[in-house]
Structure formats: structure tokens, C-alpha cells
Amino acid sequence: MIPFGPATRIFLAPGPTDMRRSFDGLSELVRHSMGADPLSGHLFIFSNRRRNRLKILVWDSSGLWVCAKRLERGTFHWPTPAPGETKVRIGAEELALLLGGLDWPRTQRRRWWRRLPTEETHEVSVSCDLVTQ
Numbered sequence: 295m296i297p298f299g300p301a302t303r304i305f306l307a308p309g310p311t312d313m314r315r316s317f318d319g320l321s322e323l324v325r326h327s328m329g330a331d332p333l334s335g336h337l338f339i340f341s342n343r344r345r346n347r348l349k350i351l352v353w354d355s356s357g358l359w360v361c362a363k364r365l366e367r368g369t370f371h372w373p374t375p376a377p378g379e380t381k382v383r384i385g386a387e388e389l390a391l392l393l394g395g396l397d398w399p400r401t402q403r404r405r406w407w408r409r410l411p412t413e414e415t416h417e418v419s420v421s422c423d424l425v426t427q
Contacts, residue, residue, distance in 0.1 A: 298352075303336040304389050306382040308375035310343035317358050320351045328381040332358070337389070338381075345369040363393070371397045 307328060315323070320340060324332040332338065338351045346369050350361040370392060373382050384392070391397075 304384050304386065305330065305336060305338050306373065306384060307340045308379055308382055311340035313342045313347050313349065317360055320349065320360065324351065341370060341372055345372050
């Protein structure tokens with residue numbers, strides 16, 4: 295398992311990817327299609343058209359990792375991006391559900407307090423939902 299901290303972002307490529315691509319090809323997709331830096335330390339996840347294979351590209355400060363998974367049966371649930379969206383950001387919890395075969399968009403997050411980093415800067419905004427009865 296690749297360790298990552300709370301500042302690590304996880305991005306899904308919204309469309310199908312040619313699974314013959316490896317280090318350089320996936321890095322090119324991250325740069326040009328997703329508009330991100332493949333050496334940022336964030337996780338970039340790609341899937342094929344049938345959604346039964348995926349690859350994860352990540353930089354660990356000494357080199358690139360490409361991890362692959364092929365399902366023998368079934369498919370991964372892949373989110374539908376908004377029009378014009380070049381990447382879909384998910385959290386570590388959603389990644390665990392995705393890799394575990396669970397239909398994570400149908401799960402419901404409990405309301406609780408959470409600190410969220412903003413997209414452009416590393417400043418922290420506070421999200422607070424109160425449960426009223």
C-alpha cells in the first residue's frame with residue numbers, strides 16, 4: 295500500500311484510458327488532460343472503458359509508482375464528471391470504497407465537523423454541519 299497523508303489529493307481521470315500506457319504516457323495525461331503535475335505526490339487514478347481495470351500513478355519523492363488492479367469479475371464504480379471537468383477529486387475514504395468494490399456514491403456521509411484544504415492554496419477552511427433533532 296502506498297502511504298499518503300491528509301494533504302495528499304486523489305484525482306480520478308473522468309474518461310476511459312488506454313491501459314497500455316505506463317509511466318510516461320500516464321504522466322502526459324496528468325499534465326495535458328488533467329492540468330496537474332504528476333510529480334506533486336498526489337494520486338492519479340485511471341480506468342479502462344469496461345471499468346474492470348485501473349492504474350494509480352503517484353510520485354513518492356524518489357520515483358514514480360504505477361500500481362494496477364484487474365477485476366476478474368464485475369466493475370469499478372466510476373463517477374460521472376460534470377461537463378467540462380478534467381478530473382474528479384475524491385477523498386481517501388472514497389478511494390478505499392472504490393478499491394473495495396463498494397458503490398461509494400450511494401453511501402452517505404455522516405454529518406460531522408471536518409477541516410478541508412482549499413483547492414488553490416493550502417489554507418484551511420472549516421466545514422461544520424449540525425445535526426438537529
